[in-house]
Amino acid sequence: MSAQPVHLLLGTTKGAFVVSSEDARRDWRVRGPFCDGWTINHAIGDPDSGMVWAGGGGEWTGAGIWRSGDGGHNWELVRLTTGTMDAWAADDPDFAQMIGWSETESPPMADAFQQIWSLGLANGRLLAGTKPARLLESADAGETWHEREALRNHPSADTWSPGGAGLVLHTIVADPSDSQALWVGISAAGVFATEDGGASWERRNRLSNTSSCGGHDHPAGPRDGETGHCVHNLVRAPGAAARLYQQNHHGVWRSSDGGRSWDDVTDGLPSTFGFPIRVHPRDPGTIWTLPLNGDMQGRFPPDAAAAVWRSRDAGETWDACRTGLPQEACFFTVLRQGMAVDTRDPAGVYFGTNSGSVFASADEGDTWSEIARHLPTILSVEVFEPA
Numbered sequence: 453m454s455a456q457p458v459h460l461l462l463g464t465t466k467g468a469f470v471v472s473s474e475d476a477r478r479d480w481r482v483r484g485p486f487c488d489g490w491t492i493n494h495a496i497g498d499p500d501s502g503m504v505w506a507g508g509g510g511e512w513t514g515a516g517i518w519r520s521g522d523g524g525h526n527w528e529l530v531r532l533t534t535g536t537m538d539a540w541a542a543d544d545p546d547f548a549q550m551i552g553w554s555e556t557e558s559p560p561m562a563d564a565f566q567q568i569w570s571l572g573l574a575n576g577r578l579l580a581g582t583k584p585a586r587l588l589e590s591a592d593a594g595e596t597w598h599e600r601e602a603l604r605n606h607p608s609a610d611t612w613s614p615g616g617a618g619l620v621l622h623t624i625v626a627d628p629s630d631s632q633a634l635w636v637g638i639s640a641a642g643v644f645a646t647e648d649g650g651a652s653w654e655r656r657n658r659l660s661n662t663s664s665c666g667g668h669d670h671p672a673g674p675r676d677g678e679t680g681h682c683v684h685n686l687v688r689a690p691g692a693a694a695r696l697y698q699q700n701h702h703g704v705w706r707s708s709d710g711g712r713s714w715d716d717v718t719d720g721l722p723s724t725f726g727f728p729i730r731v732h733p734r735d736p737g738t739i740w741t742l743p744l745n746g747d748m749q750g751r752f753p754p755d756a757a758a759a760v761w762r763s764r765d766a767g768e769t770w771d772a773c774r775t776g777l778p779q780e781a782c783f784f785t786v787l788r789q790g791m792a793v794d795t796r797d798p799a800g801v802y803f804g805t806n807s808g809s810v811f812a813s814a815d816e817g818d819t820w821s822e823i824a825r826h827l828p829t830i831l832s833v834e835v836f837e838p839a
Contacts (some may be wrong), residue, residue: 461836467490487518514533519594533566538741589650603650603653619641623637636770641696642657673702698714721770752783800813800814
């Protein structure tokens with residue numbers, strides 16, 4: 453019996469790409485670019501329906517979400533805001549003709565935000581996070597959208613500060629066992645959770661032990677009894693317990709109570725700084741992250757030697773997985789959505805770099821190989837395994 457295919461959905465600065473293996477993760481093929489060369493911050497797929505979505509945009513194009521009903525071969529665009537090109541084209545018929553622009557009804561959210569930064573599936577709903585931070589929802593596979601305004605109207609909203617990339621809602625995490633539960637990560641406002649489908653939200657950044665605040669002089673470090681608010685990535689572990697992990701601007705943190713309190717599990721890692729974190733599809737204690745040397749030191753692997761760090765005990769201890777990764781003159785960065793895990797046994801782990809390479813491990817991080825190179829800057833990697 454032939455192996456089921458595994459597809460990696462890549463968001464890049466020059467469109468979406470699909471990297472596919474039809475033979476048990478041995479050989480890989482690259483397709484793309486798609487989405488007319490738009491900046492794609494995040495792409496995801498629904499294994500049940502086979503639908504794929506890619507969100508992004510920018511000042512020139514406006515924000516939008518591309519949809520594909522055939523696994524990423526053909527795409528259509530749902531525009532959500534306008535961009536500079538619309539203003540130019542509206543005033544210059546020759547320019548409009550050159551780019552194939554025609555006047556249409558203004559997108560429903562006009563100039564409400566600049567980019568789509570994240571996508572997520574939550575019990576039949578398609579969700580999108582934007583820059584600046586808003587949460588959008590679609591009940592028809594991305595054809596129409598509305599905002600869940602309760603998050604933007606949270607009492608703390610006037611204190612939210614932008615991170616280095618702006619005020620972005622970059623991570624959306626659902627609970628497969630509870631259709632009303634959802635977590636989001638906003639840089640730099642922290643973790644927010646809802647237990648009523650988005651009608652109300654609770655800010656969840658409290659430390660389990662306030663002594664963890666001691667000895668941190670970094671502006672993004674923990675203080676006032678809370679983790680630093682610049683959360684970089686957030687994942688939920690499998691199983692009934694509401695265990696979460698986050699890679700913060702200043703450390704790796706674990707919560708055993710749905711984010712109501714957080715434990716610092718950075719000890720054993722070579723730095724406090726990094727972007728992605730991922731969890732095993734079946735083992736809630738196995739996680740992977742890729743530390744970088746620091747926000748002001750170049751944001752590349754410590755000692756310019758790449759390693760994915762793995763914990764088998766929920767962050768209590770860590771091991772460096774280096775076999776097959778470059779160990780000299782390695783200066784790439786892996787961004788917040790740039791790592792993914794498949795559901796195979798053993799689980800496959802993947803990451804993409806800002807230098808355009810994709811690395812894969814078919815043995816949960818023990819060994820690595822480069823499966824694609826010379827792509828544009830990779831902003832996100834997600835696994836798509838159609839049913």
